[in-house]
Amino acid sequence: MTMTYNELRNLWIDFFKSKGHTEVPSASVLPDNDATVLFTTAGMQPLVPYLMGEKHPGGKRITDIQKCVRTNDIAEVGDHCHLTFFEMMGNWSLGDYFKKEMIAWSFEFLTQKLGFKKEQLAVTCFAGNENAPKDEEAATAWRAQGLNDNQIFFIEDNWWGLADGGPCGPDSEMFIDNGKPACGPNCNPSCNCGKYTEVWNDVFMQYLKKKDGTMEPLVQKNVDTGMGLERTLAFLNGEGDVFMTEVFEDCRKKLEELSGKKYAENLVPFRKVLDHLRTAVFILGDDKGVPPSNTDQGYVLRRLIRIAIRNLKKLDISDFVLSKLAECVVDKYKTYYPELERNRTFIMTELEKEEQLFNRTINAGLKEMDKVLSRVQNELIDGETAFHLYDTYGFPLEFTQEIATEHNVKVDIDGFNKCFEAHQELSRKGAEQKFKGGLADHSEKSAHYHTATHIMQAILRQMFGPTVCQKGSNITPERMRFDFSFDRKMTPEELKYLEEKVNEVIQQKIPVVCEEKTLAEAQAEGALGLFTHKYDAEKVKVYTIGNVSKEVCGGPHAQNTGDLGHFRILKEESSSAGVRRIKAVLE
Numbered sequence: 001m002t003m004t005y006n007e008l009r010n011l012w013i014d015f016f017k018s019k020g021h022t023e024v025p026s027a028s029v030l031p032d033n034d035a036t037v038l039f040t041t042a043g044m045q046p047l048v049p050y051l052m053g054e055k056h057p058g059g060k061r062i063t064d065i066q067k068c069v070r071t072n073d074i075a076e077v078g079d080h081c082h083l084t085f086f087e088m089m090g091n092w093s094l095g096d097y098f099k100k101e102m103i104a105w106s107f108e109f110l111t112q113k114l115g116f117k118k119e120q121l122a123v124t125c126f127a128g129n130e131n132a133p134k135d136e137e138a139a140t141a142w143r144a145q146g147l148n149d150n151q152i153f154f155i156e157d158n159w160w161g162l163a164d165g166g167p168c169g170p171d172s173e174m175f176i177d178n179g180k181p182a183c184g185p186n187c188n189p190s191c192n193c194g195k196y197t198e199v200w201n202d203v204f205m206q207y208l209k210k211k212d213g214t215m216e217p218l219v220q221k222n223v224d225t226g227m228g229l230e231r232t233l234a235f236l237n238g239e240g241d242v243f244m245t246e247v248f249e250d251c252r253k254k255l256e257e258l259s260g261k262k263y264a265e266n267l268v269p270f271r272k273v274l275d276h277l278r279t280a281v282f283i284l285g286d287d288k289g290v291p292p293s294n295t296d297q298g299y300v301l302r303r304l305i306r307i308a309i310r311n312l313k314k315l316d317i318s319d320f321v322l323s324k325l326a327e328c329v330v331d332k333y334k335t336y337y338p339e340l341e342r343n344r345t346f347i348m349t350e351l352e353k354e355e356q357l358f359n360r361t362i363n364a365g366l367k368e369m370d371k372v373l374s375r376v377q378n379e380l381i382d383g384e385t386a387f388h389l390y391d392t393y394g395f396p397l398e399f400t401q402e403i404a405t406e407h408n409v410k411v412d413i414d415g416f417n418k419c420f421e422a423h424q425e426l427s428r429k430g431a432e433q434k435f436k437g438g439l440a441d442h443s444e445k446s447a448h449y450h451t452a453t454h455i456m457q458a459i460l461r462q463m464f465g466p467t468v469c470q471k472g473s474n475i476t477p478e479r480m481r482f483d484f485s486f487d488r489k490m491t492p493e494e495l496k497y498l499e500e501k502v503n504e505v506i507q508q509k510i511p512v513v514c515e516e517k518t519l520a521e522a523q524a525e526g527a528l529g530l531f532t533h534k535y536d537a538e539k540v541k542v543y544t545i546g547n548v549s550k551e552v553c554g555g556p557h558a559q560n561t562g563d564l565g566h567f568r569i570l571k572e573e574s575s576s577a578g579v580r581r582i583k584a585v586l587e
Helices: 005-018 045-051 099-113 136-144 229-236 244-257 265-287 298-314 322-335 343-372 383-393 399-404 413-434 444-464 493-507 519-522
Strands: 061-069 087-095 121-126 152-155 159-161 168-178 197-209 213-228 472-477 480-485 512-517 539-543 549-552 567-576 579-586
Touching: 005 061, 005 087, 005 229, 005 383, 045 061, 045 087, 087 229, 087 265, 087 343, 087 519, 087 567, 099 121, 099 136, 099 197, 099 213, 121 136, 121 197, 136 152, 159 197, 168 213, 197 229, 213 229, 229 244, 244 265, 244 322, 265 298, 265 322, 265 343, 298 322, 298 343, 322 343, 322 444, 343 383, 343 399, 383 399, 399 519, 413 519, 444 472, 444 480, 444 493, 444 539, 444 549, 444 567, 493 567, 512 519
Parallel strands: 121 152
Antiparallel strands: 061 087, 087 213, 121 168, 159 168, 168 197, 197 213, 472 480, 480 579, 512 539, 539 549, 567 579
8 A cells, every 4th residue: 555644644643533532733842841851752751641640631532643853773873764753643542442442443543544454463462470460451352353363472571661650551562574484483573583564552551550569450541552654654655765755755856956966876874864854853943942052952953963964975065955955844844843834944044053063163173183183092082082073073973983994093982972971961961950750760679670780781791891881771660671782692501601690799799889989080990881871970970889890870779789689581682783682580
């Protein structure tokens, strides 16, 4: 089935209106009720008060298409599907319908509206654990739609939770089976073999987790769903590339005209320009829009614009063209997001100012780079210097690396990341002074898992060397998920050894000592600073676990390793190229 952007949007809204839902407009991409993020990252984020029990003026059934910005995987942009801005189609039940109705509607929309065959579908349901039972209710609802047991997979990760003591519950993800052969006997939608493509997720908030860790049925059961518009559009039209969909078409053609180059022959720079420029337009064009700056959301915005400019130069474009490309974005979306038209002048003015500023700083930065190269020692540009080039002259790290490589010099990437994350935390703290509320989880169990990640990373580095470092984590009071740099699958023997060594540290009942130091003092002592941990450049917390681990981290942590219980690895798998993922529990 082929479908236009307008058709897909209208199809979604009309379908849920026919089911009694009230359409609400997209909220701002700049949140005012969440201190944990700088941007609106999901459709449910603006609805948190209503999921917690407040009455929504639109009633108990809501649907919308929400503007979202996620920059946590900005480095991934350049492939066929990663975006920093996207539209999330969503619907919510605020204490009204539940699994039976939502799953029936999900099946109806996928098969009757989007044209997928029943045989193409695969779904996942919650496998159950010590806190909540296996979600047979959802599986039964899928069977009622005609899916057989070979299409229904039970996965432990199919769980969504709010803050400690808040609503939580299982979710059911929907996938399209692409018809590729299974990668093995345990092939399922959670693996990365390419057989399955995720299209939708239904979250069922049915439990209230209390502070003592016990569960009880939630008085107001909610449904929260989300479907990415761009990826769905690409899938429906057989493109396989979100940048070949019509939402990017005008801007893509304009960029080809301005550069004299073809998209198909310059995929990465085209994609980075198209994505980052579109995201910048939506941040600037928001009625709460902010200009580029060195703090808060403005800092992220500046980074996006400057990466776009750098990739324009890769396409041999030296003229000021961002505003010309931005016109295409505004014209494409102004019907659905009239704020872009209202703020058109502000968008264009700020882009032109930033482009002029960056072009000036690039020239000054190149002179500074010459000075850096003249005094480099041990053929290495230290992280602080690399960050100075980025922060003062707008040089992206990759830009510095490229120039350094031309002179047979390397760059201290870990050191750069430490400086960059210190700056990010300053921005985040600035945002926290403005935003009230938030959903951050600081339960005792989560603190235990946080400590376990420190121990596990220390053991992994002992096993495989200092190139191993954390690439991401996801911690709930129920389990931990830890991503780390490593280029192959771990053997069963290695996993057993890792598990045993972590438990040895736990059994030794080592005190977890927290000390405040300057960042320079911490670095001099060899403390490890992880990319996903936020800290302040002036004073940082250093958590030390005997001779095992010393890390700069914001916490929270256990007071003693003996409090953690027994560490058990559930799974080791690929997360992305060169990155492995370990899922584990504390029992």
